[in-house]
Amino acid sequence: MRDSCSRELTCLARSDPRIIILSGDIGNHMFDGFKAEFPDRFYNCGVAEANMISVAAGLALSGYRPFVYTFAAFDLTRCYEQVRIDVCFQNLPVVIIGLGGGLTYAPLGPTHYICEDISILRCLPNMTIVCPADQAEVMASLRSSLDHHGPMYIRINKKNEPCIYTGEPDFSLGRAQLIQDGNDVCIITTGVLLSEVIRAARILEERNISACVVHFHTIKPVDEIMLREVFSRFSVVVSVEEHTLPGGLGGMIAEWMIDNRIKSSDLIRIGTGDYFLTHCLSQKEARDHFGISADLIAGKIADGLNK
Amino acid sequence: MKNNINLQSLHSMACQMRGEIIEIAHNSDAMHIGSCLSSLDIILTLYHSVLSFKPEEPEWKDRDRFILSKGHASLALYVVLASRGFFPKELLHTFNRTDSFLTEHPVRGNVHGIEASTGSLGHGPGIGLGMALAAKISGNKYRSFVLMSDGECNEGTVWEAVLLAPVQKLGNLIFIVDNNGWQATGRCDDIMHLNPLADKFKTFGWNSFEVDGHNFEELLNIFHSIPVDSEKPTAIIAHTVKGKGVSFMEGDNNWHYRIPTADDVTRAKAELGLE
Numbered sequence: 001m002r003d004s005c006s007r008e009l010t011c012l013a014r015s016d017p018r019i020i021i022l023s024g025d026i027g028n029h030m031f032d033g034f035k036a037e038f039p040d041r042f043y044n045c046g047v048a049e050a051n052m053i054s055v056a057a058g059l060a061l062s063g064y065r066p067f068v069y070t071f072a073a074f075d076l077t078r079c080y081e082q083v084r085i086d087v088c089f090q091n092l093p094v095v096i097i098g099l100g101g102g103l104t105y106a107p108l109g110p111t112h113y114i115c116e117d118i119s120i121l122r123c124l125p126n127m128t129i130v131c132p133a134d135q136a137e138v139m140a141s142l143r144s145s146l147d148h149h150g151p152m153y154i155r156i157n158k159k160n161e162p163c164i165y166t167g168e169p170d171f172s173l174g175r176a177q178l179i180q181d182g183n184d185v186c187i188i189t190t191g192v193l194l195s196e197v198i199r200a201a202r203i204l205e206e207r208n209i210s211a212c213v214v215h216f217h218t219i220k221p222v223d224e225i226m227l228r229e230v231f232s233r234f235s236v237v238v239s240v241e242e243h244t245l246p247g248g249l250g251g252m253i254a255e256w257m258i259d260n261r262i263k264s265s266d267l268i269r270i271g272t273g274d275y276f277l278t279h280c281l282s283q284k285e286a287r288d289h290f291g292i293s294a295d296l297i298a299g300k301i302a303d304g305l306n307k
Numbered sequence: 308m309k310n311n312i313n314l315q316s317l318h319s320m321a322c323q324m325r326g327e328i329i330e331i332a333h334n335s336d337a338m339h340i341g342s343c344l345s346s347l348d349i350i351l352t353l354y355h356s357v358l359s360f361k362p363e364e365p366e367w368k369d370r371d372r373f374i375l376s377k378g379h380a381s382l383a384l385y386v387v388l389a390s391r392g393f394f395p396k397e398l399l400h401t402f403n404r405t406d407s408f409l410t411e412h413p414v415r416g417n418v419h420g421i422e423a424s425t426g427s428l429g430h431g432p433g434i435g436l437g438m439a440l441a442a443k444i445s446g447n448k449y450r451s452f453v454l455m456s457d458g459e460c461n462e463g464t465v466w467e468a469v470l471l472a473p474v475q476k477l478g479n480l481i482f483i484v485d486n487n488g489w490q491a492t493g494r495c496d497d498i499m500h501l502n503p504l505a506d507k508f509k510t511f512g513w514n515s516f517e518v519d520g521h522n523f524e525e526l527l528n529i530f531h532s533i534p535v536d537s538e539k540p541t542a543i544i545a546h547t548v549k550g551k552g553v554s555f556m557e558g559d560n561n562w563h564y565r566i567p568t569a570d571d572v573t574r575a576k577a578e579l580g581l582e
Binding site: 052 | 415
């Protein structure tokens with residue numbers, strides 16, 4: 001995802017002179033191609049993320065389209081006030097690319113991995129939140145951001161994610177994607193965990209459970225039409241996310257259910273635990289630890305269906 | 308739009324505006340009078356003799372940008388903007404009233420002339436830096452002025468911007484510190500080790516000047532002598548008096564939050580020669 005992000009921004013910058021990249025002193029060599037072509041449109045703002053967000057706001061106020069790039073754990077929490085006031089309050093077209101949102105950097109510990117990013121951004125007015133599932137969706141979301149007139153957060157993984165889409169994804173901001181249909185349960189997920197969910201659906205199929213899979217690449221604004229359709233068809237809906245349960249995808253769906261008086265379906269939420277990891281784990285091991293890898297997701301769903 | 312104005316005119320406008328600020332603050336129960344009075348002469352000088360702008364075309368792309376990073380002094384900015392025709396003077400009397408667009412902390416888009424929404428301290432430096440960087444990238448000649456308070460320099464983000472600007476060679480970026488010596492609850496020097504502020508900027512690679520922030524001749528001289536072709540950003544430490552112009556407000560930090568009574572207004576206006 002990281003490399004496709006850099007390649008796509010380089011490609012887009014050729015035809016859109018408004019694109020500026022700000023980096024918080026990460027991505028060594030990752031943007032070499034961009035820098036070689038556009039030396040006056042890449043700025044390393046140093047290890048000073050709060051100021052970087054304000055600088056992005058100043059650029060956006062001057063007609064540019066800044067893309068802010070650093071670890072998701074650094075470009076949101078340390079500078080939350082700058083995101084809230086300078087970017088969201090002023091409703092500016094600043095794109096914050098959150099590298100490693102989720103458990104990507106679990107091996108580096110809670111200072112570097114973040115499973116709270118969606119919750120803390122969901123409550124900010126004007127913010128759009130996008131979690132692409134693979135490289136093709138990263139590129140599609142970057143392209144879409146240029147026609148979007150407000151702040152956007154794009155949560156990306158580092159590398160080696162499975163490709164979900166064989167061709168160009170039918171990507172439209174705010175519109176969820178039906179990945180596969182099914183009859184017994186609907187699994188809603190977001191971001192790179194989609195590959196695990198697709199595998200979980202296959203495991204369920206072997207147990208004669210037919211699972212529908214829907215990808216909400218855009219968490220905010222939410223695709224309410226898709227939610228209505230899902231809840232009108234399924235008596236059990238499962239949300240699966242590489243994110244803490246409070247305030248994430250499942251939390252959003254639970255709020256929507258209450259607001260829309262949905263009482264005919266059950267919602268099962270699967271996500272990371274409400275605690276920090278304090279021991280060494282790879283991303284895969286951390287997913288196992290939190291029960292969000294394919295076989296564990298399948299097991300929880302089967303248990304939830306009493307099958 | 309630059310306007311060659313004489314010192315006497317600036318002085319009389321300043322007296323008149325101080326009276327307006329105090330009266331409006333009384334009528335609208337607004338705080339931060341001390342900060343408005345320490346900043347006023349700087350803002351007045353900028354808008355009447357230094358900045359390029361077109362009130363009839365507020366989004367003119369070549370306009371100089373001015374950001375009031377110490378957003379709590381918004382009333383001083385509103386009074387000056389109204390004097391330059393950004394919006395009708397009658398609107399000033401709606402300040403801080405129900406449904407008014409003239410809020411205690413300025414909101415971009417509410418009235419013409421507000422370049423950025425401010426109020427939380429330490430945000431203006433980075434935004435102003437971004438605007439200066441945009442001018443450099445696009446080849447525009449405008450400059451970016453940021454007025455901040457000395458207390459605001461407690462914020463780490465101020466120094467993040469100070470560290471970044473010289474590396475990007477932003478000679479079109481000017482920080483002005485309204486150095487009135489006070490912050491919300493006490494003397495700046497008793498709370499954080501700010502001084503020597505001018506030396507700090509110099510050490511960080513900035514042009515650095517000190518000026519009497521209430522002396523129009525000095526302000527005009529310094530603003531008009533900012534190096535045009537310098538690759539260094541410029542810091543101007545303007546030594547000011549909190550509550551300047553009214554004897555019973557000067558140096559009394561209670562006027563950070565105190566709201567003037569009708570009697571205070573009468574006394575202040577008499578001192579300013581307005582009654």
